[in-house]
Amino acid sequence: MSALRGSTGAAGGATTDRPDQPDRPALVLRGLAKSFVDVQAVDGVDLEVRQGEFVTLLGPSGSGKTTTLRMIAGFTRQSAGTIEIDGVDMTHVPPHRRDVGMIFQNYALFPHLTAAQNIAFPLEMRRATRSEIKRRVAEALALVKLEGLGSRYPRQLSGGQQQRIAFARAVVFHPRLLLMDEPLGALDKKLREALQLEVMHISRQLGATVIYVTHDQEEALVMSDRIAIFSRGRIEQLGRGEDLYDRPVSLFVADFIGESNILRGRFERDGEGGWLARGNLRWRVAAAQEDRAALSDGSAAAIVVRPERLRIVGLNDPAVAAPGVNAVEASVRDALYLGSIRKYELMLPDGQAATVRRQVGGGEREWQSGDRVGLIWAVNDAVLVADPNG
Amino acid sequence: MRQLRPVNARSGRRSREGPIVNRWALLAILPIAFLGAFFLVPLVVVSLRSVTDFAKPTGDAFANYGRFFASAANLRVLGNTFWVATLSTVVCLALGYPYAYLMNIVRPRVAGLLLIAVLLPFWSSLLVRTYAWQVILRDTGIINTFLLDSKVVDEPIPLIRTTLGVMLGMSQILLPFMVLPIYAVMRRIDPEYTKAAANLGAPPFAAFRRVFLPLSLPGVLAGTLLVFVLALGFYITPALLGSPKDTMISQFIASAVQQRLDWGIGSTMAVILMGLTFAVLVIASRFIRLRDAFGSLEES
Numbered sequence: 001m002s003a004l005r006g007s008t009g010a011a012g013g014a015t016t017d018r019p020d021q022p023d024r025p026a027l028v029l030r031g032l033a034k035s036f037v038d039v040q041a042v043d044g045v046d047l048e049v050r051q052g053e054f055v056t057l058l059g060p061s062g063s064g065k066t067t068t069l070r071m072i073a074g075f076t077r078q079s080a081g082t083i084e085i086d087g088v089d090m091t092h093v094p095p096h097r098r099d100v101g102m103i104f105q106n107y108a109l110f111p112h113l114t115a116a117q118n119i120a121f122p123l124e125m126r127r128a129t130r131s132e133i134k135r136r137v138a139e140a141l142a143l144v145k146l147e148g149l150g151s152r153y154p155r156q157l158s159g160g161q162q163q164r165i166a167f168a169r170a171v172v173f174h175p176r177l178l179l180m181d182e183p184l185g186a187l188d189k190k191l192r193e194a195l196q197l198e199v200m201h202i203s204r205q206l207g208a209t210v211i212y213v214t215h216d217q218e219e220a221l222v223m224s225d226r227i228a229i230f231s232r233g234r235i236e237q238l239g240r241g242e243d244l245y246d247r248p249v250s251l252f253v254a255d256f257i258g259e260s261n262i263l264r265g266r267f268e269r270d271g272e273g274g275w276l277a278r279g280n281l282r283w284r285v286a287a288a289q290e291d292r293a294a295l296s297d298g299s300a301a302a303i304v305v306r307p308e309r310l311r312i313v314g315l316n317d318p319a320v321a322a323p324g325v326n327a328v329e330a331s332v333r334d335a336l337y338l339g340s341i342r343k344y345e346l347m348l349p350d351g352q353a354a355t356v357r358r359q360v361g362g363g364e365r366e367w368q369s370g371d372r373v374g375l376i377w378a379v380n381d382a383v384l385v386a387d388p389n390g
Numbered sequence: 391m392r393q394l395r396p397v398n399a400r401s402g403r404r405s406r407e408g409p410i411v412n413r414w415a416l417l418a419i420l421p422i423a424f425l426g427a428f429f430l431v432p433l434v435v436v437s438l439r440s441v442t443d444f445a446k447p448t449g450d451a452f453a454n455y456g457r458f459f460a461s462a463a464n465l466r467v468l469g470n471t472f473w474v475a476t477l478s479t480v481v482c483l484a485l486g487y488p489y490a491y492l493m494n495i496v497r498p499r500v501a502g503l504l505l506i507a508v509l510l511p512f513w514s515s516l517l518v519r520t521y522a523w524q525v526i527l528r529d530t531g532i533i534n535t536f537l538l539d540s541k542v543v544d545e546p547i548p549l550i551r552t553t554l555g556v557m558l559g560m561s562q563i564l565l566p567f568m569v570l571p572i573y574a575v576m577r578r579i580d581p582e583y584t585k586a587a588a589n590l591g592a593p594p595f596a597a598f599r600r601v602f603l604p605l606s607l608p609g610v611l612a613g614t615l616l617v618f619v620l621a622l623g624f625y626i627t628p629a630l631l632g633s634p635k636d637t638m639i640s641q642f643i644a645s646a647v648q649q650r651l652d653w654g655i656g657s658t659m660a661v662i663l664m665g666l667t668f669a670v671l672v673i674a675s676r677f678i679r680l681r682d683a684f685g686s687l688e689e690s
């Protein structure tokens with residue numbers, strides 16, 4: 001437990017800073033929308049974030065993540081909808097009274113102030129006493145492991161160090177929310193990966209409620225309790241990383257999170273249940289999937305199978321005809337050895353491509369480029385989604 | 391910094407050591423020659439005349455300087471020169487900073503109009519503008535006529551031939567030199583800084599005072615220096631709008647040379663003004679980089 005919590009701090013790691021009503025959500029967005037002159041940047045976002053939760057807004061560039069964050073911080077006024085922080089409507093609260101810490105993409109450290117003065121800034125604005133400021137700045141510097149660098153100016157710090165100072169400055173006043181807009185985007189890969197873990201650990205240690213923005217799906221999976229997938233100003237799906245990976249609700253999500261095999265076709269129903277049909281190929285769809293996707297008969301659809309859920313077998317292998325298994329004939333185009341796994345690129349008879357990943361050392365047979373094989377997967381391992389482009 | 395291409399790239403060793411001279415630098419020979427012929431040479435001549443040209447024969451090379459500093463009138467005019475320059479600088483700063491701030495926050499198109507407005511004085515000659523001030527300020531001028539007609543005053547109030555008149559005339563002419571450097575620096579201040587300050591709990595004025603103002607100071611110092619140094623050499627405006635007690639040293643130099651044909655004391659005063667101006671620059675350079683003041687506003 002960090003002493004940074006200050007005199008009002010609650011005990012315990014992942015609890016809230018405001019122990020009076022621990023069940024109240026830290027942040028509630030309802031129908032949040034923002035339109036600029038020519039674009040609908042955010043188009044009806046609903047989101048509820050629990051105290052101490054780490055939620056990531058993940059989506060492609062231009063999907064409205066930054067605009068959403070700026071509305072929460074108060075830099076941009078929403079066109080419609082409401083923002084509640086700790087149960088208080090923020091519509092008419094100016095940014096400096098929202099008590100929300102933000103880490104800007106370029107850090108926005110004040111160049112004319114030293115690192116320590118930067119961190120002291122929010123405390124001075126809150127009229128903390130000189131001795132308290134001194135103590136808390138020292139604690140914040142220790143928290144980000146930059147004890148000796150308080151007297152440096154931002155330009156004398158490396159990118160990673162600036163990032164840490166920005167983090168220290170944003171948490172030193174115990175904000176009700178911590179907002180981060182691609183804070184690691186400017187750093188190189190190795191540093192980024194180290195800082196991902198560090199940001200996550202310190203946030204948990206402080207019990208901070210975090211809204212984190214990134215377009216890097218791996219970063220989102222590593223850091224978040226829950227992920228909101230943004231697409232065209234809306235939340236396409238909200239859930240834990242596993243939910244999104246195993247049960248994507250749309251082709252967009254399936255494509256965005258992890259590697260996917262997407263087999264397109266038409267959804268059909270008959271007495272036995274649902275199928276995905278394409279030409280003379282037909283694959284069984286699990287009943288649960290069918291219920292969830294709720295597609296009408298004959299509509300364009302796709303099934304999504306993760307590369308590690310696919311198996312390659314010989315053409316005459318009995319597994320091809322096993323119950324609860326879908327199969328298709330394919331040819332191996334590329335067999336790639338990647339150390340701990342083998343990756344196969346396959347071509348289906350109708351020209352669709354598929355990727356298979358298998359662990360090396362599982363005693364499985366190896367396949368060569370040019371082999372004609374059977375490609376199989378368990379019916380329950382495939383997800384059925386509508387195909388908006390079909 | 392951009393790598394300059396060496397003129398002589400034949401030897402690999404030399405090119406690795408770096409450029410000797412950029413070919414384009416040859417283009418600078420013309421302006422350098424111009425400055426040398428028409429600025430440096432007269433400067434040397436003037437400096438020499440101040441120690442060789444005497445109204446009365448003397449054995450003391452610095453007799454002219456002795457003469458200058460022996461006269462209370464000279465010292466008063468010198469002091470007045472610095473006083474008027476200081477006042478105009480203060481007036482320009484008081485008007486110029488808010489003006490530049492306004493330019494920085496309005497939409498680009500409005501900022502363009504404001505820029506044109508501040509540059510407008512450059513479209514007419516200094517002499518014309520100063521006569522225009524006379525028309526406005528004199529006893530039968532626009533202001534006094536209006537005040538008399540509307541019976542606010544019984545007698546014309548003294549506007550022309552006052553320090554106030556000089557102040558108005560000089561500030562109007564010098565204002566662009568205050569506004570432009572400040573505006574240039576303000577434009578380079580990332581708006582994210584002000585947003586960050588608000589986010590960290592700073593109300594608008596605190597965000598301005600603690601973040602925006604300090605970041606705009608290089609422009610303020612640059613503009614102040616520029617205006618002050620230019621004001622020190624003013625001649626026509628104080629002559630036409632001021633009273634004899636507002637006389638500035640440039641007027642003294644002109645009358646020494648033109649009316650009394652005393653090149654020795656004229657040169658001496660020129661050298662003294664130049665020396666003091668140089669001293670101001672040296673002192674200022676301890677606080678700002680002069681490069682910032684005169685273009686090439688480099689971020690660091």
Ligand SMILES: Nc1ncnc2c1ncn2[C@@H]1O[C@H](COP(=O)(O)OP(=O)(O)O)[C@@H](O)[C@H]1O
Nearest residue numbers: 036037039041060061062063064065066067068
């Ligand atoms: N100030 C603005 N004026 C006009 N359009 C904007 C503005 N800010 C963002 N947009 C537009 O809104 C959309 C969403 O932008 P943004 O929220 O920055 O997306 P993201 O952060 O997900 O990349 C984009 O199409 C962008 O061009």
Ligand SMILES: [Mg+2]
Nearest residue numbers: 062065066067
């Ligand atoms: Mg963005």
